[in-house]
Amino acid sequence: MPAPPVGVVGLGQLGGSLAAALVAAGREVRGWDVDPAARDAAADRGVRVTRELAGVVVLAVPLPVTAGALDGLDVDPAATVTDLGSVKGPVLASLGPRLGGRFVGGHPMCGTERSGHEATDPGLFRGAPWALCLEPGTELSRWLRAAEVALDAGAEVVPVTAAEHDDAVAAVSHVPHLLAAALAAAAGEAGPLALSLAAGSFRDGTRVIASDPAFVTAMVEGNAGPTAAALARVRAQLDRPWPDLVTAGHAVRAASAGRRPVRVPVDRPALLALGRAGGAVTRRLAAFVEGWVPEGA
Template sequence: MSRLPVPTLPAPPVSVLGLGQLGGSLAAALAAAGRPVSGWDVDPAARDAAAAAGVRVSDRLEGVVVLAVPLPVLATALDGLELAEDATVTDLGSVKVPVQQALGARLGDRFVGGHPMCGTERSGHAAADPALFRGARWAVCLEPGTSPARWLRVAEVALAVGAEVVPVTAAEHDDAVAAISAVPHLLAAALAAAAADAGPLALSLGAGSFRDGTRVVGSDPAFVTALLEQNAGPVATALAAVQRQLARPWPELVADGHAARAAWAGPAGRRPVRVPLDRTALLAVGRAGGAVTGRLAAFVEGWVPDR
């Protein structure tokens, strides 16, 4: 099996396009880590906030270019901007297959899809937090045509801000995120709407379980709608699976759900792994539920669950 080529040049600069919560957090975190980083946003207030965090403000895109813009405008985000010919482009979008199709067709192997699994229901540059990515999982897509060297460059950006990299295909990402992100948004919205229909007394009695169950419904509705509509097939499949669970006898459902949550949230070991830089080995780490935490020459180091 062929090994991926290892880039030997110094880590390139990072250009972040879009300085809202995710983009602003990433740019500030990279600046704090000493990584050369620039940022650009159409909002002057977002540019000012990034500059105050030590980010150089520039609309020239070079090195590793991170598209931190809303899903509906990802495909056209680069229009009218100066993109260096050797730049590697990635994104932070919560859906990957449509983005891979659109930007892959335009950029070829210069594009590597990505998605950090973090953020809050807040949005905009005022919600930026340099610590946002610490300990977060960051999916970095490995398609058959992905350039290995460029994949490494994107992974290095995620590692530089304290995230753990999960190698994954775009399709696998979308199936997984439909189940653990998109469907929870739908359930939170349904729970909030049903409670509102139940009247003021019900709402006045709402406590921890209701608060936690509806937290994400505070997200920007346009963001959530884009997440759902651009991943409609996997979301429908994941929602149908939840509906089948709800149709089960309640005692069985509650018992099985409790057991599943305990198994997932309980203490589990992490078995260290070192894998060669080839696509099959990297994807095996992600599919096992593990992540990459560092790089050592022609290998990456990380872990897989040890239960």
């Protein structure tokens, strides 16, 4: 049975990269963007530019406009709808009542500080974790269709709930954006000499705050509760004796857990258990998925 077509709404860095990756994987890809230049760039990469979307429809638009992203488009009422937004609770709250079990929240962990269709990279998703939300009302068959899109793009699928996702990314994505902003602002206050001496550690520590400020603000404010809690944990760490802090941080960063291959049935508890153990899905079989979990999990 052929894979259903994929429709991508928003053809900037993430959407354009996804569309290009799926074309390379042999999927039929349709797409739309309000920007004519983004549409032209996608068409040059083999995307059929149209407002008529079906199969699996992916919303690759900024968080503030996600709720209205399908307005004005001709979307098959049987289509599965997923998204690429960096916060899942608010998106689920806005789209869930409208789409029901055919909405599957998603978030690939692979963006960069660049944006726009000029930043398209078909290899962007290769090996990246892609969180895919499995809520009590999510139709499992539609979750699998969304998972196949992620796998075809080269990503590894991490089954989660929206709440689990938002708690986790607050710690590893949203707080780092705030810390990068604080580090850059503090260095600016230190004066031009400090900035002229800034090298690798400063560049790496501040890279993500080169992102569009509106994007970062929407992300952290959209996940305000978990981000505040995660930031409080960072503040508590900074209050520790510095040698203890350095040692503890180094131990976490230097740890290299091996991977153990697993095969789990396609059912909600087994998939969520895989994600909660820190594992991911790498391949879809008939009644099973293959993937991995960390050694010892």
